[in-house]
Amino acid sequence: MQIHNISQQNSILNNFISEIRSVTIQKDSMRFRRNIERIGEILGYEMSKTLHYQASSIETPLGISPINLINDDIVLCSILRAGVPLHNGLLNYFDKAENAFISAYRHHLHNPESFEIIVEYLACPNLDNKTLILADPMLATGQSMVATFEALKPFGTPKEIHLVSIIGAKEGVDYVSAHFNASTHLWIAAIDEKLNEKGYIIPGLGDAGDLAFGEKLQR
Template sequence: MVVNTLGDKNSLFNQFIAEIRDINIQKDPLRFRRNLERVGEIFAYEISKELDFSESSIQTPLGESLTNLPSCEIVVASILRAGLPLHTGLLNYFDRSENAFISAYRKYSDDGEFKINFEYISSPSVDGKVVILADPMLATGSSMELAYNAMLTKGTPKHVHIVAVIGSEEGVEYIKNKLPNENITIWMGAVDKDLNSKSYIVPGCGDAGDLAYGAKLG
């Protein structure tokens, strides 16, 4: 399974990751959402290099232009609610793709332990299509595993690109061990070493859903 970490190379991408992490810039939810969206656009551009292309003829006002264009069907899928700005960025570039949304969240017990609850999935058929499965944070990897298995109820994808802005080393290893290697590529913005006692990524960026859309009850 290939893991591509875009933040390992110096580019403007690192500026957006830095702003996503910055506790002072995080005070502006609009800026936080926009940075997630911009990161999604860069991920989309990089993923596009891995797609199948075929030659197409384009008629211009002055003649014919032969151009290689993506030839695969794409489904952009994200985990609610934190995944929405990242989803928008991916969709800005893959603007002809179909879309899927998965409801998965942490349900905490009184002792502070949690399990991942799955409620529903809204998705077209993914049979034979390229799925881009996005969530801003890849902490333990459990939510991503659940989302991946939920997508399989809608068919067998040709290939799955897993996208996360910030992940933990533990989460990446979990996905590599739990999911098949032959048809999955992982795309990360940055990979941090640690998880704290509540399984939040350290240094990470905090709760992406709350930073984007406000604090929630429960």
């Protein structure tokens, strides 16, 4: 898998990452969602440099302007609910993309440290020969990303796969690397050192879904 860790080069991305991590600033849920959206825009822009283009021409009021335009059929799939702001950021740049949504959550079996990934709701267009962008803001264990992709397989075989995350743990990056083929791209804003005993990223930022939309009842 090809890993693109955007934080390895200093940019305005650092500001948005610092704000979603800050225990003070992240309490503003509207600002948290907007920062996730802006990070999605940056990751989408960086990813766009690797897509396929074809020569086109645009008629202006004063003449003809040659330009290369994206020639990929894109399907943007996000994992509910935390993935919604990230989805919006990517959709701001890939506004002609088709869209898919899937719910995946941790179901704790007997204790807080043991869980399985449950996939329930799924809406997806045909994926055959399309460019799939699979977005989940937190790449912790990597199990949600893999379970989501397995659930999408009946909808067709994409020609390319791009994974997009905001913050990941090395363990999660290694896990998805082992489960996706070598041509898959991972676009990520920061990679943290480890997971805690409950499978949360350290130092991370907390629960992205709760920060964006409010606390939930566990089931």
